[in-house]
Amino acid sequence: MQNDCFNFKLEGQDGKARAGEIATAHGNIQTPVFMPVGTRATVKTLTQQQLLELDPAIILGNTYHLYLRPGHELIERVGDGLHGFMAWPRAILTDSGGFQIFSLSELNKINDEGVKFQSHIDGSFHMITPERSMEIQRALGSDIVMAFDQCPPLPSTPEALKTAVERTLLWANRCCEIKLRPYQALFGIIQGGLDLNLRHHCMQALLKLPFAGFALGGLSVGEKNQEMVDFLDNFVEHMPKDRPRYLMGVGTPLDIIQGVRAGLDMFDCVLPTRNARNGQAITHAGPLSIKRGEYKEDKRPLDPMCRCQVCGTHSRSYIRHLYMVNEYTAGTLLTYHNIHFYLQMMREIRSSIMEKRFDDYCQEFYKSYICTL
């Protein structure tokens, strides 16, 4: 552990599922936690006021996007980092930039030094190394900083997975050399695809470094959902118990429940925000596509079991109208509801773990969510 602000304590357990609390310089985070994605210093379609109403303890910012626009140096000059720049008083996690470099940019060259790539916006050339990623995240001033890793898609050859792990380890060591802000905590990322031995090898090596938490990267990147679930069931319990466990970029409500069941603490995903903008509400009866003609005159809220402001105010009919005529507000209302759904689900999951009835919670959830899928 690198600082006094960051701390993790386990508060309850039910089977392998854990309930805990992460302390940061920008407030405490009850886990399991879902982190809404605020890619470019905003959770898309929401104002920070709306976000505060929804009450997430932590949100995520994307280093790659913020580095390109408006630039981490501007963010540091104007706001002394992301908290000030976007006026977000609570915790922020930034990714390392690696995942987006691999998925969005025109990749030019990757070697042990780092990654050379062209911006997806203007084709300009950039080089990100582990050191550079740390410098950028230091400027952004996030509470949780992610190590710069290499994330291969699945399926990959065993050789490619092994190379990615070795490079991830090399880079992890170099990330730990860079001084961050006093309150920033650095998480290591475990790679290795679906290969349990390779994952264990990666983790053991990372454990020698002073990481404040560990993430599983390289999942939900092309493998079958059941493969991911099986891997989590077999691996997560072996991760250190005294530090937060973060499953990167996952996923659906069902994925998150499986992740919690396997012993994970932290999750992030664009699903609730991106799908909202595509007209999908996540409800207790499964996903609902507001475009469908059947909702044209439906006076019910998006989710009759939901207590969010949108469900307390508006009908499916009204939101469908806004969506069909391309009003921005449709995206806002659906995003607001979806984020509320995810955060409320995490609160209920946590209570059920504390009260040792997590299995019952899951059965209840499945009964309503899956029967109607």
Added chain:
Amino acid sequence: MQNDCFNFKLEGQDGKARAGEIATAHGNIQTPVFMPVGTRATVKTLTQQQLLELDPAIILGNTYHLYLRPGHELIERVGDGLHGFMAWPRAILTDSGGFQIFSLSELNKINDEGVKFQSHIDGSFHMITPERSMEIQRALGSDIVMAFDQCPPLPSTPEALKTAVERTLLWANRCCEIKLRPYQALFGIIQGGLDLNLRHHCMQALLKLPFAGFALGGLSVGEKNQEMVDFLDNFVEHMPKDRPRYLMGVGTPLDIIQGVRAGLDMFDCVLPTRNARNGQAITHAGPLSIKRGEYKEDKRPLDPMCRCQVCGTHSRSYIRHLYMVNEYTAGTLLTYHNIHFYLQMMREIRSSIMEKRFDDYCQEFYKSYICTL
């Protein structure tokens, strides 16, 4: 006057400028008033929750747009009108649909019977008559219903203006024959271009009908700004003193001040909302284009003299970033500020009239607003 819910009382006067109060079934409206435009059952980019924070006493809905999508009958079935459909508890004014038919649709035929046109969305054929406009607005259930009029562009030939006036009068008579909801108040629209005699002729004829208020239509439709201002200065004082006077579709803060000075009570305009989406903030120092490079690292709020939530929270630099990367939230933040600016201006104008210092208010306003234009 047609009902017991609607009432207008004059509460103060300073020169020709008036302060009053309109009572409706959905709350009281202090005048002079600005009505944010909620074209398709939403004030673009804002939720109703945000709109309630901004606290307008009345908003406007567009009959043409709502008739086409989702349809007034759906709105009546689902929400018993617009208030229920969009969950807006306060007053609503609907226009007659005429202005948009003339400006947006493919016009097929206009005669004394009504207007035949093709939808700008799918080319479908529609016919709107005065009777039909009243039926649609009755279904929408707005508090203030506008008579169906013919609005010619400026400049028009004297003959065209005269024809439009005669048709407007013919239609006004037919509008008054249609039974509305008990709480709905019908306003007449005065046409006649910049011709004072024609305007007076139109008004005298409309005065024989039981209208609850009178609007000036056919302004800000191509004439020079000074021509409009001169016309208002010469005409408005002759309009009935015991009923609200509404200047349709106008305008900039300066236009509104001129309108109030001439004795008008009600205003609506898409400017604060549309310009917001195009990156323009309306400030005490005049309009500000957030795109400009000079704001890139500007830590000041959009308008340092503004007390809205956006100006209390965010820097120009942050909002510029959101705008430059096309984040929806840029439009939301700028709209929120602009609507606040207009509503706050109207509150200050009203106080200054009540305290007989309207001229001082205007001088103050001009000093900061115009010097920097």
